[in-house]
Amino acid sequence: MATSSSSKGWLSNLSTYASRVYFFIIILQIPLFRVPCRSGMCSTPIQVTSSQLIASEIIPVSVVKGLLYPGAITNGLISNMTVPSWDNLLNIYNLTYAKEASAVTDLQRLEVLAGSYFSVAGALVGIMKPGRMSMFGTLLIIWGLVKEGILGKPVNTDPAKAVFVYPTMLIVLVCAFSSVKYDVKKVMRSAPPRPLAKPLKSSSKSKLK
Template sequence: MAPPTRRERAAAAAARPSSSSPSAAPAGPRAVEVQRRRVGGGWTSRRISIYASRAYFLLLILQIPLFRVPCRAGTCTTPIQVTSSQLVSNEIFPPAVVKAMLYPGAIVSSLTKRIAFPRWSDLFDIYNLTEAKNASAVVDLQRLEILAGSYFCVAGALVGIINPGRMTLFGTLLVIWGLVKEALFGKPVNSDPTQSAYVYPTILIALICAFMSITYNVKKTAKSSPPVSIAKPLKSSAKSKLK
């Protein structure tokens, strides 16, 4: 049998599948790891906390009514309104900062009532904040839990856009405790039913969003926990007992 010529060897080499082609490459552990990452890259704890903190921020910045309590501005229905009445009366921040917090909610409120945008200069008149400096501080001092909780809610919502944390949950629980204390124990005493505290069902949505905005890393906690010694002390020998 005659040996194959150069042309026959070249044709046979071209027909043989190349071992360096990507289809013939064996699936190693790297490919399996990439597939696992694609499958497990869905709803992680970090992603859920980010979405929950954004939803909580929208609830506050759009001024969705969560409760109804008396305040220096008359009646406040959101933590932003409680915080704004305190900032205006104490002059902690410039008026432009307070108006920037109130403006998104004022737009939503005006669009639901009439198709018109509120004026920047009329925001304090809309929220009855022009006379907040002259109002008595006793109304807010009687509800310190709601006041402090509103501060934490607003600060936590602003910080939660960048880094979600526990501040929103702490503020929401403080507000709920203040409302429950007033409803159960009747403190402060209020004879006017129109000025009494009222809770809207939307506060449950805010509580759920605040709770889900907390991230908890089990692996990090397990690594950071110090080792616990389980060794028991040696029992005394029989000779030491005889002595």
């Protein structure tokens, strides 16, 4: 009985655990793909989002740095055991001249750009309340990568800028789907009851005869 109750408790909290794993993968900038962007080559949704935010100047640069800094610390400690400077953050990610970069790259990959926005927002919101935003963003990114990798749209002739998908994308996809909480009992409760079939009057009279 204890084992079954503990397994039920774990399954009921599956969306919370999946959202946390999804959050850490996104915020720590674990490489998921490789795709051209305004800053050169981006490998995470935060890098794609940050390059677009810096270019469009929608939000302050300090907010963009706040998104980049956790991943920059992680990458710095793993690569050379150093903590990157806050002031040098834009140079590390090659975002200093993102405003002058061509917008054609983003326009050609709208699915990846929009999916990155949803993925980052879903990761942040999912810590407080798991939802479908992460799943929607992940599916958009995957569709954009599949469209370019398999269908060849947009056409890419430079091997150095070829689209690549890392195996970690599968983990993100599983976490994105698992973060959606499906309440089967609520669905069954909200479903309208089926009307019972009543015998026809003519058939009941014929039986009496």
